[in-house]
Amino acid sequence: MSMPGTTDHLTSWHDTATRRSIVEFVERAVADVPVEERVATFDNDGTLWCEKPMPIQGDFILRRLFEMADADPELRDRQPWKAAYERDARWLDDVMTEHYAGDDTKVRTLLGGVLAAYAGISVDEFEAKADRFLRTAEHPTLGRGYLECAYAPMVELLGYLEANGFSNYIASGGGRDFMRPITQDVYGIPRERVIGSATALDYVGDSRGGTITHKAEADYLDDGPQKPVRIWSRTGRRPLLAAGNSNGDIPMLDFTWHEDKPFLPLLLLHDDGDREFDYTSGAEQALEKAAASGWTVVSIKQDWATVF
Amino acid sequence: MSMPGTTDHLTSWHDTATRRSIVEFVERAVADVPVEERVATFDNDGTLWCEKPMPIQGDFILRRLFEMADADPELRDRQPWKAAYERDARWLDDVMTEHYAGDDTKVRTLLGGVLAAYAGISVDEFEAKADRFLRTAEHPTLGRGYLECAYAPMVELLGYLEANGFSNYIASGGGRDFMRPITQDVYGIPRERVIGSATALDYVGDSRGGTITHKAEADYLDDGPQKPVRIWSRTGRRPLLAAGNSNGDIPMLDFTWHEDKPFLPLLLLHDDGDREFDYTSGAEQALEKAAASGWTVVSIKQDWATVF
Numbered sequence: 001m002s003m004p005g006t007t008d009h010l011t012s013w014h015d016t017a018t019r020r021s022i023v024e025f026v027e028r029a030v031a032d033v034p035v036e037e038r039v040a041t042f043d044n045d046g047t048l049w050c051e052k053p054m055p056i057q058g059d060f061i062l063r064r065l066f067e068m069a070d071a072d073p074e075l076r077d078r079q080p081w082k083a084a085y086e087r088d089a090r091w092l093d094d095v096m097t098e099h100y101a102g103d104d105t106k107v108r109t110l111l112g113g114v115l116a117a118y119a120g121i122s123v124d125e126f127e128a129k130a131d132r133f134l135r136t137a138e139h140p141t142l143g144r145g146y147l148e149c150a151y152a153p154m155v156e157l158l159g160y161l162e163a164n165g166f167s168n169y170i171a172s173g174g175g176r177d178f179m180r181p182i183t184q185d186v187y188g189i190p191r192e193r194v195i196g197s198a199t200a201l202d203y204v205g206d207s208r209g210g211t212i213t214h215k216a217e218a219d220y221l222d223d224g225p226q227k228p229v230r231i232w233s234r235t236g237r238r239p240l241l242a243a244g245n246s247n248g249d250i251p252m253l254d255f256t257w258h259e260d261k262p263f264l265p266l267l268l269l270h271d272d273g274d275r276e277f278d279y280t281s282g283a284e285q286a287l288e289k290a291a292a293s294g295w296t297v298v299s300i301k302q303d304w305a306t307v308f
Numbered sequence: 309m310s311m312p313g314t315t316d317h318l319t320s321w322h323d324t325a326t327r328r329s330i331v332e333f334v335e336r337a338v339a340d341v342p343v344e345e346r347v348a349t350f351d352n353d354g355t356l357w358c359e360k361p362m363p364i365q366g367d368f369i370l371r372r373l374f375e376m377a378d379a380d381p382e383l384r385d386r387q388p389w390k391a392a393y394e395r396d397a398r399w400l401d402d403v404m405t406e407h408y409a410g411d412d413t414k415v416r417t418l419l420g421g422v423l424a425a426y427a428g429i430s431v432d433e434f435e436a437k438a439d440r441f442l443r444t445a446e447h448p449t450l451g452r453g454y455l456e457c458a459y460a461p462m463v464e465l466l467g468y469l470e471a472n473g474f475s476n477y478i479a480s481g482g483g484r485d486f487m488r489p490i491t492q493d494v495y496g497i498p499r500e501r502v503i504g505s506a507t508a509l510d511y512v513g514d515s516r517g518g519t520i521t522h523k524a525e526a527d528y529l530d531d532g533p534q535k536p537v538r539i540w541s542r543t544g545r546r547p548l549l550a551a552g553n554s555n556g557d558i559p560m561l562d563f564t565w566h567e568d569k570p571f572l573p574l575l576l577l578h579d580d581g582d583r584e585f586d587y588t589s590g591a592e593q594a595l596e597k598a599a600a601s602g603w604t605v606v607s608i609k610q611d612w613a614t615v616f
Contacts, residue, residue: 036498123540167500180544190344191544192475198541203533205558207601209565212540219541225511232431232520233506233527234542236488236499250513257517293515 009160012153012306019303021264021296022157026164028262029240035165037261039237041227041252042158043244044172044179044196047268048187050149051245052277053140054092057174060133062092064117079106080113100282111218115199119216123177123201126214131181144308150186153304154243158187161241169239171231172196173223173248195230197222227252243268243298246282250289265295272301317468320461320614327611329572329604330465334472336570337548343473345569347545349535349560350466351552352480352487352504355576356495358457359553360585361448362400365482368441370400372425387414388421408590419526423507427524431485431509434522439489452616458494461612462551462576466495469549477547479539480504481531481556503538505530535560551576551606554590558597573603580609 013019029038045051065084068075075081083091095106118126137146158168168189170179176196183189198219203212222230228251231239242252243266253265267290270279280287290297300307321327337346353359373392376383383389391399403414426434447457466476476497478487484504491497506527511520530538536559539547550560551574561573575598578587588595598605608615 176541177544184344192542194544201537201540203536203559203563205533205562207565208567209546210536210559210562212537225513228511228518229509229520232509233484234500236485236502238517251511251518254513254518255511257515259516 009156009163010153012156012304014303014305016303018296018298025241025262025264026160030164033240033261037237037240038164038166039169039235039239040161040166040241041169041171041195041231041239042154042242043246043249043252044170044174046245046270047243048150048154048170050139050142050276052279055174056134056146056149057178059137060130060178061114061117063133065113068117080110096282115216115218118199118214121214123212123214126177127181130178134182147182147186148308150308152306152308155187158189162188166241167193169193169195169231169235171222171227171252173221195222195234223248225251228255231255240264241266244286245270247285250286253295265293266298267295268298269300271299272307275307276300317464317471318461320464320612322611322613324611326604326606333549333570333572334468338472341548341569345545345548346472346474347477347543347547348469348474348549349477349479349539349547350462350550351554351557351560352478352482354553354578355551356458356462356478358447358450358584360587363482364442364454364457365486367445368438368486369422369425371441373421376425388418404590423524423526426507426522429522431520431522434485435489438486442490455490455494456616458616460614460616463495466497470496474549475501477501477503477539477543479530479535479560481529503530503542531556533559536563539563548572549574552594553578555593558594561603573601574606575603576606577608579607580615583615584608
């Protein structure tokens with residue numbers, strides 16, 4: 001048990017300039033900012049937990065698409081079910097490659113499948129499925145369960161912030177209702193502080209409390225400029241600290257700027273192929289922006305003593 | 309200062325069956341339900357504060373429409389600016405009368421004006437305007453400032469629930485960003501727990517943190533079946549207690565039903581024309597439903613020793 005206000009939470013961090021900038025920021029925030037304004041927001045995939053070789057939710061969705069194609073042969077000739085059924089990693093890779101090159105044709109095809117995959121399911125059933133998957137499935141290459149793919153130094157950072165009066169939120173492009181069943185256990189973040197992408201929902205009443213179900217349409221995708229909008233909508237605040245790792249996090253990190261209060265935009269750099277993965281794809285502009293704006297870059301290789 | 313867990317918060321309530329059902333519910337919830345699941349949701353207009361002769365936000369919007377028409381003569385021939393400029397209470401009354409009769413033509417006209425009234429304004433500017441209005445404007449007939457139009461027994465109920473581990477949320481058809489500047493001071497409800505109707509927002513980045521502005525379109529109207537959807541989206545929970553006063557609150561009150569936990573749907577009845585207002589218009593189905601489902605009806609006349 002760490003003492004609130006001390007930095008002994010950050011034991012998986014090397015004593016580098018990065019760690020010192022975090023501690024300095026937190027000490028200034030505690031001194032200068034009322035507790036209710038101490039808000040921190042975190043991207044999830046690639047920031048709090050591993051996103052390679054594919055986002056954890058991607059695995060969850062592919063298994064569901066496989067299951068659908070297995071039950072209905074007609075789906076096997078249609079994307080994205082075809083790729084899921086044939087375990088066609090190439091098609092799935094192309095989705096992201098073409099997305100980064102500006103062509104979202106395959107993204108829309110994939111999204112159509114994703115929305116169809118859970119259309120009509122109740123939020124309770126969806127949560128039970130996500131919960132079961134997350135607590136039992138294994139990462140394909142790291143030799144650990146998905147819930148053990150959270151980064152120990154980031155979990156420590158969350159604890160350190162909380163001990164210093166911060167309210168931590170997850171502002172992820174991943175699905176809000178997918179993450180909610182495990183965020184308290186893994187990150188100490190309660191479900192009401194999970195912001196993320198969402199499908200549109202429908203409520204139908206009955207004499208037993210009614211049911212909320214997933215519709216086959218997106219409510220919003222919590223990425224890029226939607227992140228500040230969703231953070232404001234949920235918290236009514238501009239965060240003092242935001243952490244991300246990709247181009248879609250740029251607006252959220254920009255949004256931390258304060259004229260008269262300490263603020264800290266953190267960008268995680270995946271540069272450790274031995275202990276995790278080594279990639280900058282999808283983070284090119286974010287890294288340029290970090291250099292130009294003086295954001296604090298967290299190097300997994302240099303700043304973290306332990307990764308998991 | 310009241311002791312947590314005691315009922316001496318509820319001093320403005322008569323010792324009636326209603327008050328006893330509240331106390332009994334809270335005691336059962338404390339005994340049986342983990343603290344993180346103790347969620348309570350409250351409608352605002354007509355439930356936490358007075359909504360007659362018109363919702364407080366209606367006055368705020370009419371003043372803005374008047375201001376716009378004053379600056380631009382062409383608007384004076386167009387509804388809803390015409391009604392605002394001519395202080396035509398009849399047209400405004402007709403909006404609600406026709407709405408309850410199933411004709412939303414005028415509602416849409418009014419909504420168009422409402423959305424145009426703040427299009428392009430930043431969320432910070434909007435908040436400053438709402439804050440100034442709410443802290444200075446007076447109720448037209450009650451002889452008190454709008455912030456003194458909150459019901460003392462309901463504010464006590466919020467405090468009693470909070471002292472017993474509940475998280476209170478406002479789930480109002482009124483504007484989320486309109487209420488946020490005053491909910492902590494008036495109700496002890498922090499801004500992140502304010503759910504309400506919202507206009508769509510836009511984020512544009514710059515080197516000073518960027519700006520979120522109101523667009524001229526609704527994001528959603530938090531009423532009727534949207535209330536359970538928005539409560540779920542924000543909290544990830546089904547509330548144990550919900551309080552409302554009109555037909556638009558029926559789904560939220562239904563949504564409190566639990567098979568295995570105590571729950572309490574509360575419907576406020578405006579039956580005290582001497583101390584507040586006496587009306588059931590817009591609450592007819594809710595009152596029928598309350599009688600059929602055994603909801604607890606709070607009579608202002610009989611259950612409240614003090615109203616304000």
